[in-house]
Amino acid sequence: MPHPEKTHADLLIVHGDVFTMAGTGSGYIEDGAVAISGNSIVDTGPSGSLRARYTAARVVDASECAVLPGLVDAHVHSGIALLRGVAQDSPSWLASLAPFVNAMSLDALQAGTMLTVMEGIRAGTTTFCDNSPGIAHSLPFYEKSGARVAASPLTSDAMPAGGPPNARLPEFSGEMRAFGLLETRDLIDRWNGAAEGRIAVQLGPRAADFCSEELLIEIRRLSEKHGLKVHMHLAQDKRETEQVWRRYGVRPVGLLERMGLLNERLIAAHLIRCTPEEVERVARSGASMAFCPSSLLICDGILPPADIFMDAGGTVGLGTDETSSNNGANLWSEMKAGCLGLKMKRADAAYMPAWKALRMATTDGARAIGLGHEIGTIEAGKKADIILIDLTRPSLVPVMRRPVRNIIPNLVLSARGGEICLSIINGSIVYENGHMTRFDEGEAMGFISKAAEEICRGAGREAAETRTAPFVMTENGEY
Numbered sequence: 001m002p003h004p005e006k007t008h009a010d011l012l013i014v015h016g017d018v019f020t021m022a023g024t025g026s027g028y029i030e031d032g033a034v035a036i037s038g039n040s041i042v043d044t045g046p047s048g049s050l051r052a053r054y055t056a057a058r059v060v061d062a063s064e065c066a067v068l069p070g071l072v073d074a075h076v077h078s079g080i081a082l083l084r085g086v087a088q089d090s091p092s093w094l095a096s097l098a099p100f101v102n103a104m105s106l107d108a109l110q111a112g113t114m115l116t117v118m119e120g121i122r123a124g125t126t127t128f129c130d131n132s133p134g135i136a137h138s139l140p141f142y143e144k145s146g147a148r149v150a151a152s153p154l155t156s157d158a159m160p161a162g163g164p165p166n167a168r169l170p171e172f173s174g175e176m177r178a179f180g181l182l183e184t185r186d187l188i189d190r191w192n193g194a195a196e197g198r199i200a201v202q203l204g205p206r207a208a209d210f211c212s213e214e215l216l217i218e219i220r221r222l223s224e225k226h227g228l229k230v231h232m233h234l235a236q237d238k239r240e241t242e243q244v245w246r247r248y249g250v251r252p253v254g255l256l257e258r259m260g261l262l263n264e265r266l267i268a269a270h271l272i273r274c275t276p277e278e279v280e281r282v283a284r285s286g287a288s289m290a291f292c293p294s295s296l297l298i299c300d301g302i303l304p305p306a307d308i309f310m311d312a313g314g315t316v317g318l319g320t321d322e323t324s325s326n327n328g329a330n331l332w333s334e335m336k337a338g339c340l341g342l343k344m345k346r347a348d349a350a351y352m353p354a355w356k357a358l359r360m361a362t363t364d365g366a367r368a369i370g371l372g373h374e375i376g377t378i379e380a381g382k383k384a385d386i387i388l389i390d391l392t393r394p395s396l397v398p399v400m401r402r403p404v405r406n407i408i409p410n411l412v413l414s415a416r417g418g419e420i421c422l423s424i425i426n427g428s429i430v431y432e433n434g435h436m437t438r439f440d441e442g443e444a445m446g447f448i449s450k451a452a453e454e455i456c457r458g459a460g461r462e463a464a465e466t467r468t469a470p471f472v473m474t475e476n477g478e479y
């Protein structure tokens with residue numbers, strides 16, 4: 001029976017430990033509630049107060065659950081997820097990865113996206129800032145899965161790309177450039193704002209050594225014309241720094257400055273080859289940083305300079321980069337790696353407290369990728385991207401609320417993702433009690449397994465011939 005004196009909501013979450021992440025801390029509400037109508041949050045507050053004011057089609061009892069904004073993966077290449085674990089412990093991650101990259105089809109890229117989205121949602125990620133080859137082919141799955149995505153193609157016009165830092169400078173290909181720009185324009189036309197607003201399109205030039213000045217100029221024009229973010233690796237390795245210097249007599253940060261790309265529309269990933277002064281310049285330009293601690297530590301043995309970026313006032317989001325480099329589409333691992341790495345770098349146990357890492361994975365991440373006005377906090381008016389975490393799991397017990405509230409330190413330093421029991425994206429439940437609600441996971445896994453088998457078959461000969469480090473460790477019985 002409708003209550004004339006009450007407002008009707010579609011979904012009412014009650015009795016949770018709610019962390020809104022609004023304001024400057026965690027925005028904690030004890031015995032808290034959230035009211036959702038359509039795709040938006042309409043109210044938050046104490047359960048008693050919201051129950052008195054709202055009726056709802058469905059009431060979710062979140063007793064013994066933490067209620068958080070969905071996590072934001074600020075930098076991920078979902079397409080190459082099927083190459084998980086084939087290039088670790090190598091002097092050159094890229095060289096060990098190459099035989100497997102060369103064996104990938106468009107279906108394998110799509111399967112990688114499916115795997116990343118499944119793993120990510122199960123671990124509490126609701127938004128993927130995805131810079132992937134073949135992204136247009138993967139967007140129908142994003143639409144189906146219910147996930148939110150800020151999508152960009154991995155655009156490059158260098159031929160052949162890659163190789164060691166001292167390699168011959170690659171030629172730039174007009175044909176590749178035309179294809180990349182056509183792909184980008186098509187994405188903007190077809191997908192920007194699609195799937196009830198869950199899909200946003202961004203621009204994705206791969207890095208300054210993979211893109212000609214002509215391509216970067218076109219990217220800047222598109223960014224200005226459509227107000228789109230430019231999601232780009234910056235100073236990500238020695239090759240980029242050396243090749244850009246040899247070609248232009250300037251370092252990558254200086255080149256972007258000269259090209260008019262160093263501004264608040266830039267999402268800069270990694271920055272590991274920047275000088276401290278360059279990191280500060282990027283932060284002061286208004287650009288944001290995507291901080292991917294596990295990936296860079298595993299592939300390069302380097303912790304990205306997120307501390308310098310934050311100290312200079314910049315906004316930092318947290319990214320997984322790719323399953324093939326950090327072995328998991330799991331932001332809890334990144335929060336912990338980020339905390340531990342920065343504490344070690346600064347030799348200060350108080351540096352990078354857990355609540356800051358959680359802000360990096362929620363509100364700061366949302367702002368870093370240009371979606372801060374829509375997601376990242378639990379506040380009236382924001383889109384309803386919310387996760388519930390089961391606090392009765394052994395990894396999170398005991399729960400204390402006073403004299404010390406231990407929930408956030410335990411989430412950031414002990415949760416592994418399997419504690420997520422409910423995930424809501426854009427007001428719709430996409431994951432509940434161990435199951436995706438919008439697609440058949442068994443069918444998806446079948447497609448993924450088939451694509452992975454094809455990669456294995458295709459990569460075998462080249463891996464053996466080039467004797468990659470993981471190949472040798474497998475041969476030696478060490479792997």
Ligand SMILES: [Zn+2]
Pocket residue numbers: 075077233269321
């Ligand atoms: Zn990357």
